[in-house]
Every structure is written in structure tokens, then in C-alpha cells.
Amino acid sequence: MGKHALLKQILEEGQVGERFTARGWLRSHRGSKAVSFLVLYDGSTMKTLQAVLPTDTPGYEEVAHQLTTGASVVVEGVLVESPGKGQRVELKADKVAVLGVADADTYPLQKKGHSMEFLRSIAHLRARTNVFGAVFRVRATLAQATHRFFGDRGFHYVHTPIITASDCEGAGEMFEVKATSTKDHFFGRQAMLTVSGQLNAEALAYGLGQVYTFGPTFRAENSNTSRHLAEFWMIEPEAAFYDIHDDMDLAEAYLKALITAVFEHNADDIDFLGKFVDKQLVQTLESTRDQTFERITYTDAVDILTKAKREWEFPVSWGIDLQSEHERFLAEEHFKRPVMITAYPKEIKAFYMFNNDDDKTVAALDVLVPRIGEIIGGSQREHRLDRLESRITADGMALEDYSWYLDLNRFGAVPHAGFGLGFERAVMFCTGMTNIRDVVPFPRSVGQAAF
Ligand code: 4AD
Numbered sequence: 211m212g213k214h215a216l217l218k219q220i221l222e223e224g225q226v227g228e229r230f231t232a233r234g235w236l237r238s239h240r241g242s243k244a245v246s247f248l249v250l251y252d253g254s255t256m257k258t259l260q261a262v263l264p265t266d267t268p269g270y271e272e273v274a275h276q277l278t279t280g281a282s283v284v285v286e287g288v289l290v291e292s293p294g295k296g297q298r299v300e301l302k303a304d305k306v307a308v309l310g311v312a313d314a315d316t317y318p319l320q321k322k323g324h325s326m327e328f329l330r331s332i333a334h335l336r337a338r339t340n341v342f343g344a345v346f347r348v349r350a351t352l353a354q355a356t357h358r359f360f361g362d363r364g365f366h367y368v369h370t371p372i373i374t375a376s377d378c379e380g381a382g383e384m385f386e387v388k389a390t391s392t393k394d395h396f397f398g399r400q401a402m403l404t405v406s407g408q409l410n411a412e413a414l415a416y417g418l419g420q421v422y423t424f425g426p427t428f429r430a431e432n433s434n435t436s437r438h439l440a441e442f443w444m445i446e447p448e449a450a451f452y453d454i455h456d457d458m459d460l461a462e463a464y465l466k467a468l469i470t471a472v473f474e475h476n477a478d479d480i481d482f483l484g485k486f487v488d489k490q491l492v493q494t495l496e497s498t499r500d501q502t503f504e505r506i507t508y509t510d511a512v513d514i515l516t517k518a519k520r521e522w523e524f525p526v527s528w529g530i531d532l533q534s535e536h537e538r539f540l541a542e543e544h545f546k547r548p549v550m551i552t553a554y555p556k557e558i559k560a561f562y563m564f565n566n567d568d569d570k571t572v573a574a575l576d577v578l579v580p581r582i583g584e585i586i587g588g589s590q591r592e593h594r595l596d597r598l599e600s601r602i603t604a605d606g607m608a609l610e611d612y613s614w615y616l617d618l619n620r621f622g623a624v625p626h627a628g629f630g631l632g633f634e635r636a637v638m639f640c641t642g643m644t645n646i647r648d649v650v651p652f653p654r655s656v657g658q659a660a661f
């Protein structure tokens with residue numbers, strides 16, 4: 211028996227002459243009369259291990275017809291230098307067993323080059339493809355890098371509720387939570403799935419100083435776009451004693467740290483995605499990592515957009531909410547780098563944002579990146595109780611509904627700020643994928659909750 215190891219370890223660290231037992235699935239199989247070439251993957255890496263098996267190996271005859279794409283196999287042998295290009299070593303095999311067959315007539319992932327639409331219809335099988343293997347490995351790296359980034363900076367990881375009675379963003383596009391067994395409200399009042407953990411994170415930041423959440427959020431947005439999901443993940447840092455400038459510094463450093471981590475841990479995946487998904491991927495990521503982000507106000511942005519020689523689908527004037535076409539123009543074409551926009555009109559932003567001295571704008575922060583548009587939304591928070599109360603009232607909301615949130619700033623208020631990064635949008639940005647449904651394993655969006 212050889213040493214059991216992940217293919218990544220065999221391929222990167224295995225020594226010539228060492229004996230290994232390799233386990234995985236067949237990416238492909240081709241044979242001649244004398245030898246059979248088995249190409250194995252196991253998910254640990256983009257790379258495959260080639261096992262070369264003489265056809266006179268004892269037992270080969272019996273399993274030969276089962277060695278089809280998708281079958282799971284165990285192959286034993288000795289590692290040798292590979293004469294083939296692009297691989298350091300291969301396995302000179304002398305033993306093979308099939309664990310699970312994959313019938314060539316019915317296994318849907320026979321040939322390469324399936325459309326994303328088709329793969330979405332078999333989301334339970336698509337993790338077995340090269341593209342989705344790469345995307346989900348990058349996704350895992352981004353999650354780990356998030357915890358490292360905030361942990362290293364003294365941010366405490368906190369858990370905020372998924373079931374909530376408040377609508378943080380005031381957007382009203384929420385899912386209601388009900389018990390199937392009772393007609394009355396289970397929680398004694400109407401309860402919803404959270405759209406953001408921010409208000410709870412603010413409460414925790416006033417005790418722990420610097421915190422971040424990383425959890426699922428839900429929005430019943432009836433928009434069938436390539437950038438919106440009904441269930442998505444958000445990372446929300448919140449820091450006491452931060453102002454809008456500290457917030458921008460944190461957002462820029464965080465995005466750059468994510469990209470650095472992907473280059474460090476997913477070089478093969480990025481290489482593959484850059485070849486087959488987005489030819490500009492490496493360049494976009496490198497320039498985002500290496501360039502200073504642009505920082506402008508909403509008023510500057512409106513200025514640039516009105517002067518641009520462009521037919522906008524949504525006409526631009528001071529006071530409008532920026533649309534995807536505007537955001538992408540600014541990041542992709544005008545500045546050709548990420549743009550951080552602050553000082554938005556207060557009418558188009560949530561009640562909790564810090565009021566600027568002009569009394570017209572709030573200390574909001576949107577970070578826009580090429581190809582995606584808005585990837586981060588955040589702000590400095592209004593910590594002055596009287597201003598907060600008058601804004602809530604002005605927005606037609608009841609102060610009683612926000613009594614606990616108002617308490618935070620009734621006692622020991624300090625300037626504080628935070629933001630939310632849409633995790634799936636970050637995965638799209640780092641993989642070059644163009645549809646948000648293809649960066650989450652099992653997407654939930656309007657009309658769709660299969661698998
Ligand atoms: O800009 P948003 O709505 O900000 C908040 O929720 C704040 N409470 C965050 C905070 O300050 N703590 O959402 C934040 C980010 C967006 O920039 C976007 O990337 C992502 O969440 N997002 C979505 N991603 C996928 N599908 C959706 N339906 C999304 N809605 C927002």
C-alpha cells in the first residue's frame with residue numbers, strides 16, 4: 211500500500227520513487243493496446259494527476275469498461291518524472307480499482323464546453339467541472355482571507371441574528387418568517403429574514419470596539435439581474451472611533467487583501483479562469499491590487515457623468531440614485547480602477563447615515579469596481595441622538611420601533627463607521643464570472659430555489 215494523499219500534495223510535494231495511493235474521479239481516460247492513461251482529479255487542486263497503467267496489470271481487464279469519465283477510482287503506483295508537458299510527475303500504476311461507475315450514456319458531464327445555463331440546471335453536479343471547481347476554491351479562499359484580514363486587525367468576529375423584526379435598509383423588500391404550525395406570529399410580532407446585520411453589529415461595536423459579521427442575508431428584490439440574489443452572504447465590519455475616511459481606508463485594504471490571497475492560494479485556478487472565462491482577469495485583479503483607489507464625492511460623480519458623451523438609459527442629474535450603467539462607466543471607463551464615492555444626497559440613503567454639515571448629503575460610502583459596479587456599501591453612522599431621531603421621524607418611521615437602536619447612542623455615543631461587502635460580488639470580481647448565480651453553489655433568486 212502506498213501513502214494516501216490529496217492529489218495536490220502528490221503533485222506538489224511527492225518525490226520520484228515514492229509509492230502513493232491516489233483517489234479521485236476520472237476527468238478522462240484514453241488507452242492504447244499496451245497502456246491506459248487515467249487522468250484524475252479530486253478537488254484539492256485545478257491540476258490533474260496522470261496515472262499510466264499497463265493493460266496487462268492484474269485485474270485491469272475486469273474494470274477496463276468501467277473506466278469512464280466521472281467514475282471514481284483508486285490507483286496505486288510509484289511516482290515517476292513525467293515526460294509530458296505541464297506536469298512534474300505522474301503515477302506509474304500497478305493497481306486499479308473502480309469505486310463508483312458513471313455510465314457513459316447517462317452521466318451528463320461527458321464532454322467539455324457545456325453552457326453555464328445548462329450547468330445551472332444541474333447545479334448538484336456542476337462542482338465536478340473545472341470551472342466550478344476553480345470558482346468554489348476561490349470562494350473558500352476569500353472566506354478564509356476575510357477572517358484573517360479582520361482578525362489580524364483586531365476585529366472580533368460576531369454573530370448577528372438571521373431572524374429579525376427590523377428592516378435595516380428601510381427598503382421593505384424582505385421575507386417574512388412564520389411557523390408552519392401556528393397561525394399567530396411565532397415571535398409575538400411580525401418577523402423577517404435579515405437584510406443586514408449592521409444594526410446589531412453597531413450594538414456590539416459599542417462593547418467590543420471593532421467587530422465584523424459574515425453571514426447570510428436575504429432580500430426579496432424582484433429583479434432578475436445577473437448581480438442580485440435573494441439569498442447572499444455579506445461581510446460587515448463595524449468600528450467605533452472610525453470616521454468615513456477610516457472606513458474608506460479599511461475597504462480599500464480589505465479588497466486588496468482578498469486579491470493578494472487569491473493570487474497566493476489559487477494561482478492555478480486564476481490561470482484557468484483567465485484562459486477560459488475572462489481574458490482580462492489577471493490584469494484587472496493586479497491593477498486593483500496595485501493601484502490606489504479613486505476617491506470622489508457623489509457631486510463629482512454626477513459632474514463626470516453629465517459631461518460624458520453618453521446616451522444614458524437612466525438620465526443623470528443631482529439627486530438620482532446611481533444605476534449600474536453609471537457605476538460601471540466610472541470604474542471601467544473613466545477611472546479604469548476602483549472608485550469610492552462619498553457624500554450622497556441624504557434622500558437616497560438609509561436613515562442611519564451621518565449627516566454632513568451641508569445638511570444635504572450624508573457620509574455614505576459606495577465602492578465600485580470594474581465589471582461589477584457596486585461591491586461595497588457602507589457609511590459613517592449618525593451617532594448624534596437628536597439628528598438620528600429627527601431623521602427617523604422625517605422618514606415617516608416610528609421612534610418606538612427603533613428604541614433599542616436609539617439607546618446605543620443615548621449612552622456613550624462615539625463616531626463609528628462600517629460597510630457591507632457583497633460576498634458573491636467579490637467572488638464574481640475575483641473569478642471573472644458574469645452571472646452571480648454561478649459563484650454560489652446553490653443559488654436562490656426570484657423563481658428559483660431548486661437543489
Ligand atoms: O449597500 P447595501 O444594501 O448595504 C447594507 O446593507 C449596509 N447595511 C451594509 C453596512 O453598512 N453594514 O449592501 C451591501 C452590499 C452591496 O454593496 C452589494 O455588494 C451586496 O451587499 N448586495 C447584494 N448582493 C447580491 N444580491 C443582492 N440582492 C444584493 N444586495 C446587496
Ligand code: MG
Binds near residue numbers: 584586587
Ligand atoms: Mg448599496
